[in-house]
Amino acid sequence: MRIANLNGRLSVVRSLDGTDTAFDVHTASRGRFGSDPQAVYEDWDAFTAWASSADWTGGTPIDPGDLGSPAPRPRQVFAVGLNYRAHADESGYDAPDAEPPWFTKFASSITGPRGDIALPAGGHTDWEVELVAVIGRRVHRVRAEDALSHVAGYAVGQDISERVLQMAATPPQFSLGKSFPRFGPIGPWLVTLDDLDDPDDLELGCAVNGETVQSARTKELIFSVPSLISKLSSTLPLLPGDVVFTGTPSGVGLGRVPQRWLQPGDELVSWIEGIGEMRHRFVAG
Numbered sequence: 001m002r003i004a005n006l007n008g009r010l011s012v013v014r015s016l017d018g019t020d021t022a023f024d025v026h027t028a029s030r031g032r033f034g035s036d037p038q039a040v041y042e043d044w045d046a047f048t049a050w051a052s053s054a055d056w057t058g059g060t061p062i063d064p065g066d067l068g069s070p071a072p073r074p075r076q077v078f079a080v081g082l083n084y085r086a087h088a089d090e091s092g093y094d095a096p097d098a099e100p101p102w103f104t105k106f107a108s109s110i111t112g113p114r115g116d117i118a119l120p121a122g123g124h125t126d127w128e129v130e131l132v133a134v135i136g137r138r139v140h141r142v143r144a145e146d147a148l149s150h151v152a153g154y155a156v157g158q159d160i161s162e163r164v165l166q167m168a169a170t171p172p173q174f175s176l177g178k179s180f181p182r183f184g185p186i187g188p189w190l191v192t193l194d195d196l197d198d199p200d201d202l203e204l205g206c207a208v209n210g211e212t213v214q215s216a217r218t219k220e221l222i223f224s225v226p227s228l229i230s231k232l233s234s235t236l237p238l239l240p241g242d243v244v245f246t247g248t249p250s251g252v253g254l255g256r257v258p259q260r261w262l263q264p265g266d267e268l269v270s271w272i273e274g275i276g277e278m279r280h281r282f283v284a285g
């Protein structure tokens with residue numbers, strides 16, 4: 001199942017004759033479920049049970065420009081650094097073995113899969129395509145083998161990062177440099193894990209102006225999604241609708257020789273196999 005935020009309303013996306021078609025959940029459920037995309041995770045088990053047998057009529061073809069984040073207002077946003085070996089190498093760090101480095105993207109940075117993103121003046125703004133997991137059921141102290149039952153689904157994420165601010169303090173302040181407005185796009189929708197051929201091995205990548213700059217597979221994650229959730233949940237509870245950015249593969253601008261940063265007018269396309277793609281244009285801030 002695919003869950004979308006269409007003009008701020010919770011929708012289920014189905015393919016009809018090859019066209020992605022949205023069904024408004026509040027209407028289709030006759031008010032049983034509200035229209036707020038963030039609220040559905042509080043009632044996730046009841047929602048998925050209803051959706052699996054709902055009568056889907058009256059859908060409308062999707063205009064991608066109307067899509068927002070499928071988790072627009074998470075209470076907690078977790079992100080992890082250096083979770084692909086080749087990215088740790090290009091960053092000049094040893095790959096983590098026991099514990100990955102955690103940080104947050106502050107929730108006001110979350111945005112949808114389309115539109116413009118302003119480049120901070122004087123900054124060095126970089127791309128980081130990432131698999132994003134959204135929590136569907138509160139989870140605290142869970143074993144890795146049980147972790148995925150608490151995940152609502154996966155989406156494409158970009159951990160947009162302004163490197164000057166990120167590196168301006170000692171130790172680096174990852175969270176602030178990665179939290180300018182719209183620096184946390186998520187989309188194009190949420191895909192439940194039963195809809196993915198192999199949720200543990202998805203090709204992901206991104207391109208700047210048509211040139212592929214990152215391409216990898218999620219099976220290369222050092223800490224898998226179940227491992228990340230198990231580790232986080234050993235410290236604190238993960239709440240319904242929380243977002244986990246799972247780390248970026250190699251190919252970021254920071255790791256290039258010479259280094260490369262996003263420029264006004266650049267178009268960034270980000271994708272994950274079986275989920276979909278996001279498209280953003282960068283403009284002068």
Ligand code: ZN
Nearest residue numbers: 128159247248
């Ligand atoms: Zn990242």
